[in-house]
Every structure is written in structure tokens, then in C-alpha cells.
Amino acid sequence: MFEKVEVPVLGVVENMSIHICSKCGFEESIFGNGGGESLSKRIMLIF
Known part of the structure; x- marks a missing residue:
């Protein structure tokens, strides 16, 4: 959902x-x- 509206995911x-x-x-x-x-790994965030 966030990718669709280009909102960065922080955590x-x-x-x-x-x-x-x-x-x-x-x-x-x-x-x-x-x-x-x-x-976290799938959306490339540091865990």
C-alpha cells in the first residue's frame, strides 16, 4: 500500500x-x- 502511494516505510x-x-x-x-x-528483509529495512 505504501509503495503504491510512494510513502517511505521507516520501520x-x-x-x-x-x-x-x-x-x-x-x-x-x-x-x-x-x-x-x-x-523487514522483504522490503529492505534494517532489522
């Missing part, structure tokens, strides 16, 4: 990528992991 925010169990502290990836890094 990528990866939010809500894990859930931490309040009882045991186990960290579970809800939507997988590495999405922010993958997107």
Missing part, C-alpha cells in the same frame, strides 16, 4: 507475537515467529 512494529502463561510463564507464539524480521 516495522511486531506486536502481540507471543502469549505468556500467567501461571507457569510459558511463552507461546500465537501467530508463528519471525514475521517482523521476514517483512
Whole structure:
């Protein structure tokens, strides 16, 4: 979308990528992991 209107992308925010169990502290990836890094590489941003 930003490329279409020629707006430069300054950064990528990866939010809500894990859930931490309040009882045991186990960290579970809800939507997988590495999405922010993958997107940064694809649009040529420094990660």
C-alpha cells in the first residue's frame, strides 16, 4: 500500500507475537515467529 502511494516505510512494529502463561510463564507464539524480521528483509529495512 505504501509503495503504491510512494510513502517511505521507516520501520516495522511486531506486536502481540507471543502469549505468556500467567501461571507457569510459558511463552507461546500465537501467530508463528519471525514475521517482523521476514517483512523487514522483504522490503529492505534494517532489522
